[in-house]
Amino acid sequence: MTSAKRRLPGLERQHRSLQKCGDASVTSVKQRFSIFSLLRNALGYRAGWQRMWRSPEPKRRYDVVIIGGGGHGLGAGYYLARDHGIRNVAVIEKGWLGGGNTARNTMTIRSNYVRPPSVPFHEGSMALYRELSRELGYNLMVSRRGMISFLQSSQAARTAARMANTMHVYGAKYEFIGVEEIKRRLPIFRPPPRPRLELLDGVYQPEAMMARHDAVAWGFARMADAHGVDVIQNCEVIGIRRDGGRVTGVETTRGVIEAEKVGMAVAGHGSVVAAMAGLRLPIEVQPLQAWVSEPVKPVFDEILVFSGYGCYMMQSDKGELVIGGPTDPYPSYAQRGSFRTIEQVTAAVLEMFPIFSRMKLLRHWAGMLDIVYDGSPIISKTPLRGFYVDVAGAGGFKTTPMAARMHAWLIAKDEPHELIGDFGLDRFARGRLVPEGGVSFNR
Amino acid sequence: MLVIPCPHCGPRNEDEFVCWSEVVPRPADPAALSDLEWTDYVYNHANPRxxxxxxxxxxxxCRRWIIVERNTLTHEVARTEPAPR
Structure with a gap:
């Protein structure tokens, strides 16, 4: 455990070093949201609300261009301005803000990972999420629900125990609670009399959260804009300009934009954009489906994960049951998946909760995940100088603030922060993979 | 839902199949490759759209390996063939 001991004070230092790096003042926040502004604008027939961000024409040249206007990209723009004082930045998005896979995830924020580099990264992200609404002045509707994983095999229990130990080293709680406690917490749950997989135990992460995913993108966009970052929508990248092994700008549907540095924060199209830069990445794109029932009154609080069936269920703030499972098992850019996943996962959920069998499904969608070979993020320099990538690895919503912050650090300093030292692209050639599983485990 | 015409069994549901990976020819002489070239062969994908x-x-x-030509954007399957031995 020498490495864990070495890392433990490191974590404190890492977080301190992050706090030290500047808090450049906001140039202008057009409007603040509070109960008073709500009242004032209600009295004024809501005519006083302003646009939350400008919609500027792209300039000819920026210090940094971030490709991708989802949570990760907008966050990177915000942290570049706030932490590093780099304000001549454009975040360019081919559609509308947060309209890609930021809009297509299932809102869960958790940190139950098994490898030493993963836990502090995800824990740090959760810590940022807890403060983010206040920091951005924008309600992300972060809701600390807790997460219960149903352990349905001794293998799953062993993995959970290992996770609990790794997480304990970093001060994260992951507790075994037993079947009786699951029943106490979930009055609606009665273990089925003849289950396919017997429920052996439960493990609980009290700090797991849900948040309003769109609001994360919008909150970052608003504050990035307030710091002087240009947020440019309907601007698709069609080429990456290079000169002698160095990036010089991007070609877009709205003309050429020169840039000293370019950061890539696209989900689901990582390989496509990287190919424009002449790079190949160790990723495959896979659809991750989720579907939502009609809304009902609150019946349970926690995020429920059924490890044996590889699926999960939670109840959103609106009262809908949100259900999802593993990724569809082949690469796809189609933003839709196969019916068999829906059928298998729904069957598994109904086996555990037959009471929901009469509920109707309202909506269904598939997000696209850039699945990295080892399931961990890539936040890294690339062989093309000045070109940086932020690839989520499996699901990227939970890591949004930390990944964005680390991406901004990497772009500003051209060196990775030690929190992401193990998430470089070079780990594959060096054989230092960080294999992680999770719900969408596919290897 | 994909229907994949297996060259040995005819059209079958995707449930019966396991998708492995895009076809990448194995280097003739792995020992001659640099670490980076070998890494590219082992880990990297074109992952085309x-x-x-x-x-x-x-x-x-039939528990045999086949080659499938497939469109990752439209989910069309153009053709299949037996995998070379």
């Missing part, structure tokens, strides 16, 4: 040639395994059918 559009047509791709993939290796699939007909696990719950």
């Amino acid at each position: 559009g047509w791709v040639r993939e290796q699939w395994w007909h696990e719950h059918g």
